[in-house]
Amino acid sequence: MTVSQTVSQTASTPLRQRVLDWLAENVPPARIEHILGVEQMAIDLARHHQLDVEKAAQAALMHDLAKYFKSKRLLEMARAEGLLLDPVDEANPHLLHADVGRSSARDEFGITNAQILAAIANHTLGRPGMDDLSCVVFLADSLEPGRGQTPELNVLRQASFEHLHQAVWMNCDASFQFLIAARRLIHPRALQTRNWFLQQFGRSGATP
Ligand SMILES: [Fe+2]
Numbered sequence: 001m002t003v004s005q006t007v008s009q010t011a012s013t014p015l016r017q018r019v020l021d022w023l024a025e026n027v028p029p030a031r032i033e034h035i036l037g038v039e040q041m042a043i044d045l046a047r048h049h050q051l052d053v054e055k056a057a058q059a060a061l062m063h064d065l066a067k068y069f070k071s072k073r074l075l076e077m078a079r080a081e082g083l084l085l086d087p088v089d090e091a092n093p094h095l096l097h098a099d100v101g102r103s104s105a106r107d108e109f110g111i112t113n114a115q116i117l118a119a120i121a122n123h124t125l126g127r128p129g130m131d132d133l134s135c136v137v138f139l140a141d142s143l144e145p146g147r148g149q150t151p152e153l154n155v156l157r158q159a160s161f162e163h164l165h166q167a168v169w170m171n172c173d174a175s176f177q178f179l180i181a182a183r184r185l186i187h188p189r190a191l192q193t194r195n196w197f198l199q200q201f202g203r204s205g206a207t208p
Pocket residue numbers: 063064067097098123124141
């Protein structure tokens with residue numbers, strides 16, 4: 001199966017092909033599989049929640065453009081964009097690949113749509129009040145089939161279709177559990193994302 005056949009529901013536009021060609025040069029095959037999994041799940045979620053499928057597909061395809069940039073480059077690009085860096089970013093510059101990926105989508109592929117750019121920037125830490133397109137890419141990144149088939153992941157997958165916004169804080173909680181068990185830092189923006197979505201959408205019946 002070729003890369004362009006993998007996502008059968010997406011027409012292989014010239015932009016999509018340009019991105020795939022760039023990914024083939026800059027990203028290992030296993031990561032491309034993940035990216036295509038995110039693309040397909042974002043398409044499915046966007047269609048289910050009646051969002052713009054093409055925007056979801058584009059944001060998902062470009063969400064990890066900066067995944068393999070070195071720490072020094074991530075920090076330099078983030079500073080050049082005027083991003084406010086948290087001490088957790090300085091300790092773990094890899095977290096910046098989402099915000100820096102936004103710049104790469106703009107500069108490499110001429111993406112100007114604010115929703116698509118935001119969805120790329122928000123895919124790792126989320127953001128309080130982020131829009132539905134960002135929620136879709138945030139969730140698809142964590143829940144695409146390549147992430148595994150545990151009961152916990154399957155609960156989150158089901159929640160992402162049934163309760164898009166509840167699934168965001170549920171997904172944050174699951175990732176915090178992992179980070180705490182591994183004694184890794186938790187980025188304050190992820191906590192803000194979780195709190196915002198829990199406060200806004202925590203009482204609508206979805207329980208983890
Ligand atoms: Fe990522």
